[in-house]
Amino acid sequence: xxxxxxxxxxxxxxxxxxxxxxxxxxxxxxxxxxxxxxxxxxxxxxxxxxxxxxxxxxxxxxxxxxxxxxxxxxxxxxxxxxxxxxxxxxxxxxxxxxxxxxxxxxxxxxxxxxxxxxxxxxxxxxxxxxxxxxxxxxxxxxxxxxxxxxxxxxxxxxxxxxxxxxxxxxxxxxxxxxxxxxxxxxxxxxxxxxxxxxxxxxxxxxxxxxxxxxxxxxxxxxxxxxxxxxxxxxxxxxxxxxxxxxxxxxxxxxxxxxxxxxxxxxxxxxxxxxxxxxxxxxxxxxxxxxxxxxxxxxxxxxxxxxxxxxxxxxxxxxxxxxxxxxxxxxxxxxxxxxxxxxxxxxxxxxxxxxxxxxxxxxxxxxxxxxxxxxxxxxxxxxxxxxxxxxxxxxxxxxxxxxxxxxxxxxxxxxxxxxxxxxxxxxxxxxxxxxxxxxxxxxxxxxxxxxxxxxxxxxxxxxxxxxxxxxxxxxxxxxxxxxxxxxxxxxxxxxxxxxxxxxxxxxxxxxxxxxxxxxxxxxxxxxxxxxxxxxxxxxxxxxxxxxxxxxxxxxxxxxxxx
Amino acid sequence: xxxxxxxxxxxxxxxxxxxxxxxxxxxxxxxxxxxxxxxxxxxxxxxxxxxxxxxxxxxxxxxxxxxxxxxxxxxxxxxxxxxxxxxxxxxxxxxxxxxxxxxxxxxxxxxxxxxxxxxxxxxxxxxxxxxxxxxxxxxxxxxxxxxxxxxxxxxxxxxxxxxxxxxxxxxxxxxxxxxxxxxxxxxxxxxxxxxxxxxxxxxxxxxxxxxxxxxxxxxxxxxxxxxxxxxxxxxxxxxxxxxxxxxxxxxxxxxxxxxxxxxxxxxxxxxxxxxxxxxxxxxxxxxxxxxxxxxxxxxxxxxxxxxxxxxxxxxxxxxxxxxxxxxxxxxxxxxxxxxxxx
Numbered sequence: 001x002x003x004x005x006x007x008x009x010x011x012x013x014x015x016x017x018x019x020x021x022x023x024x025x026x027x028x029x030x031x032x033x034x035x036x037x038x039x040x041x042x043x044x045x046x047x048x049x050x051x052x053x054x055x056x057x058x059x060x061x062x063x064x065x066x067x068x069x070x071x072x073x074x075x076x077x078x079x080x081x082x083x084x085x086x087x088x089x090x091x092x093x094x095x096x097x098x099x100x101x102x103x104x105x106x107x108x109x110x111x112x113x114x115x116x117x118x119x120x121x122x123x124x125x126x127x128x129x130x131x132x133x134x135x136x137x138x139x140x141x142x143x144x145x146x147x148x149x150x151x152x153x154x155x156x157x158x159x160x161x162x163x164x165x166x167x168x169x170x171x172x173x174x175x176x177x178x179x180x181x182x183x184x185x186x187x188x189x190x191x192x193x194x195x196x197x198x199x200x201x202x203x204x205x206x207x208x209x210x211x212x213x214x215x216x217x218x219x220x221x222x223x224x225x226x227x228x229x230x231x232x233x234x235x236x237x238x239x240x241x242x243x244x245x246x247x248x249x250x251x252x253x254x255x256x257x258x259x260x261x262x263x264x265x266x267x268x269x270x271x272x273x274x275x276x277x278x279x280x281x282x283x284x285x286x287x288x289x290x291x292x293x294x295x296x297x298x299x300x301x302x303x304x305x306x307x308x309x310x311x312x313x314x315x316x317x318x319x320x321x322x323x324x325x326x327x328x329x330x331x332x333x334x335x336x337x338x339x340x341x342x343x344x345x346x347x348x349x350x351x352x353x354x355x356x357x358x359x360x361x362x363x364x365x366x367x368x369x370x371x372x373x374x375x376x377x378x379x380x381x382x383x384x385x386x387x388x389x390x391x392x393x394x395x396x397x398x399x400x401x402x403x404x405x406x407x408x409x410x411x412x413x414x415x416x417x418x419x420x421x422x423x424x425x426x427x428x429x430x431x432x433x434x435x436x437x438x439x440x441x442x443x444x445x446x447x448x449x450x451x452x453x454x455x456x457x458x459x460x461x462x463x464x465x466x467x468x469x470x471x472x473x474x475x476x477x478x479x480x481x482x483x484x485x486x487x488x489x490x491x492x493x494x495x496x497x498x499x500x501x502x503x504x505x506x507x508x509x510x511x512x513x514x515x516x517x518x519x520x521x522x523x524x525x526x527x528x529x530x531x532x533x534x535x536x537x538x539x540x541x542x543x544x545x546x547x548x549x550x551x552x553x554x555x556x557x558x559x560x561x
Numbered sequence: 562x563x564x565x566x567x568x569x570x571x572x573x574x575x576x577x578x579x580x581x582x583x584x585x586x587x588x589x590x591x592x593x594x595x596x597x598x599x600x601x602x603x604x605x606x607x608x609x610x611x612x613x614x615x616x617x618x619x620x621x622x623x624x625x626x627x628x629x630x631x632x633x634x635x636x637x638x639x640x641x642x643x644x645x646x647x648x649x650x651x652x653x654x655x656x657x658x659x660x661x662x663x664x665x666x667x668x669x670x671x672x673x674x675x676x677x678x679x680x681x682x683x684x685x686x687x688x689x690x691x692x693x694x695x696x697x698x699x700x701x702x703x704x705x706x707x708x709x710x711x712x713x714x715x716x717x718x719x720x721x722x723x724x725x726x727x728x729x730x731x732x733x734x735x736x737x738x739x740x741x742x743x744x745x746x747x748x749x750x751x752x753x754x755x756x757x758x759x760x761x762x763x764x765x766x767x768x769x770x771x772x773x774x775x776x777x778x779x780x781x782x783x784x785x786x787x788x789x790x791x792x793x794x795x796x797x798x799x800x801x802x803x804x805x806x807x808x809x810x811x812x813x814x815x816x817x818x819x820x821x822x823x824x825x826x827x828x829x830x831x832x833x834x835x836x837x838x839x840x841x842x843x844x845x846x847x848x849x850x851x852x853x854x855x856x857x858x859x860x861x862x863x864x865x866x867x868x869x870x871x872x873x874x875x876x877x878x879x880x881x882x883x884x885x886x887x888x889x890x891x892x893x894x895x896x897x898x899x900x901x902x903x
Contacts, residue, residue: 357801386803399794403567403816412812413802453566469798479801 032093033058033230034079034198039090041071041078049075051090052256054249056230058197061221063233063241063262065277066251067488068459072234075251076200080111094198113143116191120203122183126175132159132186133171136193143194158189163219181212185219192223199224202234209344210515211555217244236489238278239560242266250274280489282496282522287336287504295370297477297509298333298356298389302364305348305355325351327533328364333477333526336507340524340541342514342556348533349513353481356511357391358382369476387417390470394482396462400454406465407450410434413473433468438498460491464498471502477509484519496522517560521545529553574895581891584884591881595702602659602695605638609647609654639669659683661692663699663852675860675867685869687860693870697877699852704881707764708833714772715829716822719779724818726780727787728810734784741777749774757845764847771836779825786818820896827889831882838878854878 032055041049049071056062066072078088079099092099094114099107111117119125127135136158137151146154152171159167162185175183184204191199201220205213221244224231233245241248241262248266249259250273258271269275304327308320325348333339343349355362358373366372369388376385390413393399400409410430414421421429431447434440439461440449454462463483470478480499484492496519502508512523520527520541528538529550537550548554576582600607605618611628618638625636629646636643639660647654661667661682667690670676674690684693726734753770760766790796791814799809840846841855854874861871 354797359797359800383803386801389801391798391801393794393798395794399798401795401813401817404812405566412799412804416803416808455567466798469802473802 032056033060033095034232035091035093036079037091037093039075039078039092040088041074041083042087043085048254049078050254052251052254054256054259056198056232058230059224059228061224061231061233061244061246063235063245063248064251065235065238065241065248067236067277067490069253070251071254072251073202076202076232076234077117080115080117080200081107082111082117112139112191112196113194114196115198115200116194116196117200117202118184118187118191118204121207122180122187123175123207125187126183128175131172131174132178133173136171136186136190139190139193154193155189158193159186161192161223162186162189163215164189180208181216184208184212184216188216188219188223192227195227196229198230198232200232200234203236204233205240206235206237210517210559211344211552213240214243214559220244238266238489250277276490280493282493282518284522285497285500286338286523286525294334296332297335298331298339298366298368298511299370300329300331300356300364300366303329303331303352303355303366304363305351305360306363307351325533326355326362326530329528329530329535331511331528331538333509333511335476335509336503337525338503338510338512338523340512340514340520340527341530342517342520342527343530344515346532347530349530350481352530353391353479353511353513357389357479358385383416387413387473388475389477389479390473390475391479391481392463392466392470392483395486396459396466397486399466400462402454405451405453406430406434409454409465410469410472413469417473429472430468433472434465436471436502437464437468439464439468458491459487460495463487463491463495467495467498467502475508477511479511479513481513482515483512485514485516492519499523517545517556529556571895575891578891578894580887581894584887584891588881588884588888591701591884592705595698595705598698598702599657601657602661602663602692602698603657604660604662604665606647606654606656609652611647611652611654613651639665639667641669659692659694659698661695663691663695664850665692665695666690667692675864675870677867678869684873685867687857687870688864688867693857693873696852696857697854697873700854700857700874701877701881703764703847703852704834704837704854707768707837708830710768711771711775711833711836712826712830714768715775715779715833716826718772718776720783720815720819720822722776723780723783724787724810724815727784727818728791728806728814730788730791741780744774745777747774753840753845762846762848764851767837767840767846771833775829775833779822779829782821782825783818786821787814790814790817824889824893824896827885827892831885831889834878834881834885 035055037053038051039049039053040047040051052075054062054064064072064076074083074086077083078086079092081088081100081104088100090100094110099110102110126132130138133152133155136155137146137148140146140151140154141148144151144154155171156167159170164170164182164185170178170182170186175186178186184207188204199220204220205216208216217240220231223229233240235241245262247260248262250257250265250271252273258265258269258274265274266278269278304324306322306324309323311319311321327348329352331339341349341352351360354360356366356368358368358376362373368385371381371385373382373385376382404412407427407430410433411426414426414429427447427450430450431440434449454465457465467483483499484495487495499510500523503510510523512519514520524541526539527541527544529536529544529552531552537544537548537553544553545557548557594601599619603619607617607619609616609618609628616623616627618636622635624630625632625634625643628636628643630636630640630643638644638647638654638656646652667676667682667686670681670686670690671679674686675688676682676686676690678685682692682694684697686692687696722737726737753767756766756770796809796813799813804812837846837853838855838858841853842859843855844859846855847853854877857870857874858878861867861874864870
C-alpha cells in the first residue's frame with residue numbers, strides 16, 4: 001500500500017470546523033476542549049474507574065496508556081455514554097457543556113459530529129451490508145445535511161485524503177472487499193467526515209499488521225495537523241505513544257497514576273507503575289548460539305503445506321483448488337536453541353507450526369528428532385514422537401478446557417504417555433510442574449491449586465499452565481505459537497523470562513512463532529522471515545535484524561523501533 | 562480450597578432463581594410420590610390382620626373365603642361385607658389413603674357414572690366408574706416416566722449423532738446432514754397412525770416411533786457446538802499430546818458442548834409429555850385401560866357436563882408443564898454464558 005498522500009487542494013470538505021475559534025491548536029496553553037473531572041465508572045455497583053481527571057486542549061494529542069483491564073477504553077467510551085450498563089459520574093465538559101449531564105438527544109448530536117471515534121477492529125466496526133461509500137455518505141448527510149450527490153463527491157474526496165488508491169472505485173466496495181489497512185483508512189475517513197473537534201482513537205492500529213501500523217499512525221498525525229483536531233489515543237503500545245502523542249496519561253487499575261508531556265513522563269517517570277511499564281521491553285538472556293553441529297532436533301527441507309479450497313463456479317463441483325500456505329521452507333533447530341519465525345497474519349507461520357506438530361499433512365522432508373510423522377505413524381511410534389514435541393498456543397483463554405481442573409489439564413499428558421503412574425504419583429508430578437513454571441513457590445503448597453478451574457486464573461497464569469501442560473511429558477522441542485501476544489507487556493516480560501530460564505536449565509529447543517520483533521530479539525538464535533507462505537530471509541538473529549537483506553524485513557524492523 | 566467448577570457455579574445460579582428451584586423441588590416430590598402410587602392409591606389394603614393372622618393383600622391375592630366370604634375368587638376389598646368382616650373384633654385393615662386402583666370400578670357409587678365428587682370418590686369418577694384421583698396419579702406416573710424415557714433416548718441419539726457430525730466434519734457431516742433432511746421430512750403423524758393400525762398399540766411401540774424422529778433438533782445443536790469447540794486451542798493441544806479421537810471427544814469436546822443439551826432437557830420433557838397426551842387424546846396412544854391423561858381429556862370432551870373430569874385433568878397437565886417450563890427458564894438463565902460471572 002502506498003504511503004498516505006494528501007490531495008493538495010481539499011475541496012469544501014471537511015474544512016470549516018478545522019480551525020477552532022477559541023484558540024489555535026498550537027496555542028499550547030489554550031482553554032481545554034475537553035475537561036474531565038472526577039470521572040467514575042461502575043458496573044453493577046463495582047467501580048472500575050475511580051475518579052480520574054484529565055483535559056485535552058484543542059489540537060492536542062493525548063495518549064491514554066495502560067494494560068488490559070486498567071479502564072482506559074471504558075473511561076473514554078463512557079464520556080459519550082457508549083458503555084452498556086455503566087453507571088457514570090463526575091463531569092466531562094466539552095467546551096463548557098457537560099457530556100455526562102446531556103440528554104440522550106443532545107448527546108446524539110455530539111456523537112460522530114463534534115466527537116468521532118475510531119475503533120480497534122475495522123471489520124466489525126463497519127457494517128458488512130453497506131458499501132464503504134454509503135456509510136461515510138450517511139454521516140455526511142446526517143451531520144452536514146448534504147444531498148446524496150454531494151455526499152458521494154465528498155466521500156470520494158475523504159477516501160482520497162486517507163490515501164486509499166482509486167477512491168471513486170473503493171467507495172462502492174463492501175468492507176470485506178478491502179484489505180485490513182484500507183478498512184481502517186475508511187473508518188478514519190468516516191470519523192473525519194463530520195470534521196470533529198475531538199477524535200477518540202481506541203487502539204486504532206492493534207488489529208493491523210506491524211508494517212501497516214506506522215502508516216496508519218502517520219496518516220492520523222497528518223490529518224490531525226491539517227484539521228487541527230484533538231486526538232485521544234487509547235493504546236497499550238508505548239512505541240505508538242512515543243511516536244504520536246504530545247502528552248500521555250498512564251492508567252493502572254482505574255486510577256490515573258501519572259500524566260504529563262511524553263518526553264517528561266518517558267524520560268523521568270515518577271510513578272512506580274510507569275517505570276515498570278517502561279522497563280517491560282523483553283530482555284535478551286539466553287545461552288549463546290551453538291557452534292558445534294549437533295544433530296538437529298527439528299530439520300525440514302522444502303516443507304510445503306497446502307489447504308484444499310473450493311473453486312468458484314461449476315469447476316468447484318468436481319475438484320478442489322489448493323491454497324499453498326507454506327512453500328518450500330528449510331529449517332534446522334539445534335538442541336537448546338531457538339528458531340524465531342516472524343511474519344504477518346496470513347503469512348503461513350501458524351500453519352508451519354501445525355505441520356511441524358504433525359497436525360496437518362505436509363509435503364517435503366520433515367524430521368523431528370530424526371523421525372518424520374508418516375514413518376512414526378507407520379511404525380506405531382507417533383505417540384512416542386508426540387512426547388518429544390509439544391506446543392503452547394497464543395490465546396490463554398481458549399487453550400485450556402474450561403471444564404477441567406488444573407490437575408486434570410496438566411496431568412493429562414501423563415495419562416497418555418506414562419499410564420503406569422498411580423494417581424498419587426501423577427499428582428506429585430503435576431505439583432512439581434506447577435512449581436517449575438513459577439505458579440507455586442513451594443511444591444509443598446501446590447496441592448491448593450490442583451482442584452481449581454482455569455477461569456480463576458489471569459492470562460499470564462493461564463499461559464504458565466499451558467507451558468506446564470507441555471513440559472510435564474518432557475519434550476525436547478517446544479512450539480510456541482505467539483506465546484505472549486495476548487498478554488500485557490509486563491506479563492509478557494515475565495513469561496519470556498520463564499521460557500529463557502527453562503531453556504537454560506533443560507536445554508529445550510523452541511520454535512518461536514511471533515509477529516513481534518522485540519520478542520524475536522530477546523529470544524531467538526536464528527530467525528526466519530515469512531511473507532505470503534514464502535521464506536524471504538533467514539539466518540542468525542543479529543545478521544537478519546541488524547542488516548536486513550529483504551525490504552520486507554526492513555519494514556518489520558523499522559516498525560518495531 | 563477447592564473452587565467451584567463451572568457446572569457447580571451454574572447450579573448455584575440456578576438455585577438463586579427461586580421459581581425454578583422450587584419448581585424442581587416440587588416436581589421431584591411429585592415424581593417420587595407417583596413412583597410409590599401403589600401406597601397412595603390402591604383398591605387393596607396394604608396390610609390386613611384377620612383372626613390373629615397377618616395378610617399382605619397388596620402383594621398377594623387371597624380368595625374371598627379367607628376372610629369369611631362365599632366365593633373362591635380374589636377378594637374385592639371394597640365390598641361392604643368384606644369391609645365389615647375386616648373391622649370386626651380384633652380384625653383391622655390398613656387401607657391406602659385413596660382406596661381405589663387405576664382400574665377399579667366403583668360398583669358401590671351412589672350416583673350414576675360419571676359420578677361427581679363425593680366423600681367416596683374425592684375427584685369423582687369417570688364414565689366407567691373408575692376413581693378419577695387414582696386415574697390422575699397413575700396417569701401422571703405414566704406420562705412422566707414416558708417423558709423421561711423419550712427424553713433420555715432422544716438426548717442419547719442426538720448427542721451421539723451430533724458429536725459424530727461435528728467432530729469429524731467434512732464428508733461424514735455432509736452425508737449425515739442429507740440423511741437428516743430426508744428423515745426429517747417424513748410425515749411423523751401419518752406414520753404413527755399407520756403403525757398404530759398395523760401393530761397392537763403399546764407404550765414401547767410409541768416410545769420407539771417417537772424416538773425415531775425426536776433426536777434431530779438436538780443433534781443439530783450438538784453438531785454446531787462440536788464444530789465450534791473442535792477447532793479451539795485446547796483440542797489442538799490435546800491432539801499434540803497424542804490423545805485419540807475418542808479421548809478428545811469424551812474428555813474435551815463433549816463436556817464443553819453439553820450446554821444446549823442441558824438447557825433443552827425440561828422443554829424436551831414437557832414436549833414428550835404433551836406428545837403422549839395428544840396421541841392418547843386422539844386414541845392413537847397407549848392401549849385401552851392404561852391410565853392416561855390424554856384419554857381422560859377425551860372423556861372430558863365426551864362428557865362435557867362432567868366438569869370434574871376435564872378440570873382436574875387439565876389442572877394436572879398445566880401444573881406439570883408449568884413446573885417443567887419454569888425449570889427450563891431457570892436452567893437457561895443459569896447456563897447463559899453472558900450471565901456466567903454475575
